[in-house]
Amino acid sequence: MRREVPVFLGSAAGVVILAAYFINYKPLATLSAELMNWGIIMSAFALCLASVNLVRKHVNQIARKEPVAPFSLALLIVFFGITLAGLFQGQNSAGFTFFYKGILEPVSASFYGMLGFYLLSAAFRTFRARSYEATLLLLSALAVMLGRATIGSLIWEGFPGLAEWFLGTPNAAADRGVLIGASLGLLSSGVRLMLGIDRAYLGSEE
Amino acid sequence: MIIKGREFSFLVFALLVVMTIYLMRRGKQSWSVRKIAGLDAIEESIGRATEMGRPVFFTPGGGDVVSGASAVDTMAAVEVLSYVASMTAKYKLKLTVGIRQANTYAVADQTVKEAYVAAGQPDLYSPDIVQFYSPEQFAYAASCVGYFQRERPSAILMLGWFQAEAVMLAEGAAQTGAITVGGMVKFNQLAMMVACCDYILIGEELYVAGAYLSQNKIKLACIRSQDFGKLAAIVAIIVGTLMVSAGNKALVKLFS
Amino acid sequence: MKKALDIRWLYILLFLSIIVPMARPLGLPLKMGTWTKVVWDTLDKLTPNDVLLICPDFNPSIESELGPQRDALIYHLGQKGVKAIFVTFVPQGTQQTKKFITGLEAAGRKYGTDLVDLGFLAGEETALAAFFGDMKKACPKDARGTATADIPLLKNINTARDVKLLIHFAQSLPGTAEYVRQLGPYGITFVECVSTGAMATSVTYVQSKQALGLIAGLQGAAEYEMLNKHLAYATTAMDSQSLAYTVFIGAVIAGNVIYYIERKRARTK
Numbered sequence: 202m203r204r205e206v207p208v209f210l211g212s213a214a215g216v217v218i219l220a221a222y223f224i225n226y227k228p229l230a231t232l233s234a235e236l237m238n239w240g241i242i243m244s245a246f247a248l249c250l251a252s253v254n255l256v257r258k259h260v261n262q263i264a265r266k267e268p269v270a271p272f273s274l275a276l277l278i279v280f281f282g283i284t285l286a287g288l289f290q291g292q293n294s295a296g297f298t299f300f301y302k303g304i305l306e307p308v309s310a311s312f313y314g315m316l317g318f319y320l321l322s323a324a325f326r327t328f329r330a331r332s333y334e335a336t337l338l339l340l341s342a343l344a345v346m347l348g349r350a351t352i353g354s355l356i357w358e359g360f361p362g363l364a365e366w367f368l369g370t371p372n373a374a375a376d377r378g379v380l381i382g383a384s385l386g387l388l389s390s391g392v393r394l395m396l397g398i399d400r401a402y403l404g405s406e407e
Numbered sequence: 408m409i410i411k412g413r414e415f416s417f418l419v420f421a422l423l424v425v426m427t428i429y430l431m432r433r434g435k436q437s438w439s440v441r442k443i444a445g446l447d448a449i450e451e452s453i454g455r456a457t458e459m460g461r462p463v464f465f466t467p468g469g470g471d472v473v474s475g476a477s478a479v480d481t482m483a484a485v486e487v488l489s490y491v492a493s494m495t496a497k498y499k500l501k502l503t504v505g506i507r508q509a510n511t512y513a514v515a516d517q518t519v520k521e522a523y524v525a526a527g528q529p530d531l532y533s534p535d536i537v538q539f540y541s542p543e544q545f546a547y548a549a550s551c552v553g554y555f556q557r558e559r560p561s562a563i564l565m566l567g568w569f570q571a572e573a574v575m576l577a578e579g580a581a582q583t584g585a586i587t588v589g590g591m592v593k594f595n596q597l598a599m600m601v602a603c604c605d606y607i608l609i610g611e612e613l614y615v616a617g618a619y620l621s622q623n624k625i626k627l628a629c630i631r632s633q634d635f636g637k638l639a640a641i642v643a644i645i646v647g648t649l650m651v652s653a654g655n656k657a658l659v660k661l662f663s
Numbered sequence: 664m665k666k667a668l669d670i671r672w673l674y675i676l677l678f679l680s681i682i683v684p685m686a687r688p689l690g691l692p693l694k695m696g697t698w699t700k701v702v703w704d705t706l707d708k709l710t711p712n713d714v715l716l717i718c719p720d721f722n723p724s725i726e727s728e729l730g731p732q733r734d735a736l737i738y739h740l741g742q743k744g745v746k747a748i749f750v751t752f753v754p755q756g757t758q759q760t761k762k763f764i765t766g767l768e769a770a771g772r773k774y775g776t777d778l779v780d781l782g783f784l785a786g787e788e789t790a791l792a793a794f795f796g797d798m799k800k801a802c803p804k805d806a807r808g809t810a811t812a813d814i815p816l817l818k819n820i821n822t823a824r825d826v827k828l829l830i831h832f833a834q835s836l837p838g839t840a841e842y843v844r845q846l847g848p849y850g851i852t853f854v855e856c857v858s859t860g861a862m863a864t865s866v867t868y869v870q871s872k873q874a875l876g877l878i879a880g881l882q883g884a885a886e887y888e889m890l891n892k893h894l895a896y897a898t899t900a901m902d903s904q905s906l907a908y909t910v911f912i913g914a915v916i917a918g919n920v921i922y923y924i925e926r927k928r929a930r931t932k
Contacts, residue, residue: 243473247513382610392424
């Protein structure tokens with residue numbers, strides 16, 4: 202029963218939503234919409250559960266005086282600060298805006314900027330023309346980079362058009378191939394989940 | 408009864424389900440999957456972690472189990488997590504699972520717990536194994552890379568749904584000298600993962616992971632039905648291309 | 664083995680390539696792309712009675728790429744005087760909505776009759792499906808607490824089919840694929856604003872005409888500013904981006920040169 206009930210509930214919900222997509226029957230559509238709304242509510246509860254895990258982990262780190270304890274303290278201060286400001290003063294309040302504009306925006310943007318340095322390190326270390334295929338890939342990557350940078354059109358005015366062709370033709374073709382394969386995999390995985398064949402979330406098979 | 412315009416897609420879906428069930432019923436026959444280096448490397452990396460006494464890190468990426476395509480990628484990664492958790496329980500290794508989405512946290516935590524219980528090591532399970540970092544993309548990436556730098560895991564497994572943070576994770580992992588196994592279906596950052604990781608699962612190799620690792624006959628039969636679907640898609644593309652080139656758009660209208 | 668080139672020199676070069684053009688703009692020429700032009704032409708044909716649905720599903724980390732696109736669109740839509748409904752499916756998107764509304768109110772639009780903020784809906788694709796099917800049921804109140812049934816702008820707007828066009832800023836989930844899947848049944852015109860990294864997959868949907876057009880990255884924002892004839896941040900930042908790309912290209916070439924030299928040395932030994 203411990204395994205069968207969750208599988209049945211999951212399968213039943215999946216079948217109802219899928220059936221509502223294909224079958225023209227108003228009560229089914231209403232039930233499907235209701236289940237999707239329940240999904241939204243469950244997501245909010247899952248966020249609470251995950252937040253408890255986050256807070257517990259960092260409180261433990263502070264209690265055990267680990268080397269990262271100061272960072273855990275900073276995290277908890279910001280976590281509770283922005284949560285309480287948003288809950289009690291609203292998202293338009295000065296407190297919430299301070300946390301958002303003063304901390305979240307600049308820190309997020311800074312990390313996104315760091316991505317450039319990681320990319321540079323990866324490009325320098327790994328983009329090697331080790332084989333014929335790698336050389337082709339490298340040359341097309343260089344062509345797209347030159348096409349997307351204004352400096353490319355200074356070197357040769359055909360680079361932007363070439364970049365658009367690479368993105369619009371071979372890239373789109375490969376993307377569609379992967380998309381078709383992935384969609385079939387997605388369908389098959391969905392069918393396996395709905396039939397209760399894949400039950401990894403309930404633990405091992407036997 | 409069927410909503411107008413969706414008859415064909417209903418037919419395709421019904422055919423896939425029927426084929427899956429038919430092949431499952433023939434489950435006594437064992438279908439084989441070609442060797443996938445990335446999946447074999449998982450066991451090798453856990454073996455290396457056991458020798459070195461270093462932890463293992465796993466992340467199913469930033470996908471949510473309730474959201475479209477990322478749900479299936481994430482569930483496929485959770486299947487691999489179940490296998491990894493049972494291995495780390497068996498070898499008494501420290502496992503850390505980094506999570507980005509709250510829904511995925513709930514599923515991953517349950518999966519790890521059940522795997523440890525099934526492996527006969529319920530005492531080794533701890534709620535600290537699965538750690539929710541942040542739904543914020545780069546906060547999650549920074550947490551993972553911070554973990555790599557501090558704990559120096561010897562095996563880093565990044566399988567699931569990733570976005571731009573894939574570069575940060577893959578390169579951050581590579582810089583620590585760990586064995587890195589990456590896997591994703593999403594096209595965008597796949598190239599960076601291929602460049603930076605030691606082993607890689609590309610596209611549907613991730614979906615096959617559960618079946619490959621467990622060698623479950625029923626799951627392998629489902630993979631077989633998927634292959635038939637791909638064959639049908641290839642035939643449809645070739646026939647459709649020829650028809651459109653000849654000026655006939657009947658197949659295009661059917662699929663639309 | 665002694666490293667042929669310390670990566671930190673390249674980091675310094677990248678840093679300088681970004682900073683120097685900001686202090687001293689180079690004025691590098693920018694060529695117009697087709698995808699951005701299609702978006703601008705479509706939005707330019709809008710009339711003050713048209714109602715748009717704008718979904719700013721991005722957070723501050725990508726402000727550098729999607730922020731200039733947002734600002735360019737605010738300028739253009741402010742000039743056209745269109746009406747807009749805002750809803751987001753990522754938590755930080757609400758702050759982006761605020762920036763939109765502030766910008767459009769400055770251009771003379773009024774909240775309630777021309778603009779409405781429906782806030783954030785959790786649930787990603789599930790929420791998308793629920794929202795497009797019945798907006799008032801998915802959002803009984805707007806972000807300011809007013810019942811959506813009482814908002815004048817939403818009087819005749821019930822499903823996605825009732826809006827003229829959808830503008831989606833994509834960063835995370837829900838992304839282009841999710842919107843294409845959920846908008847399919849409604850058949851509405853749909854425009855994507857994405858980062859450079861997401862461009863490769865989004866182009867596929869533009870090519871297959873599932874999405875009308877695409878504003879991609881900082882370059883897309885700069886192209887939009889050119890079309891607006893209102894040059895702003897994106898245009899000035901393109902110099903930095905171009906030089907940074909040059910450093911990347913140089914790093915790739917340098918890496919390959921070093922690789923071949925080391926390989927040759929190993930063979931000689």
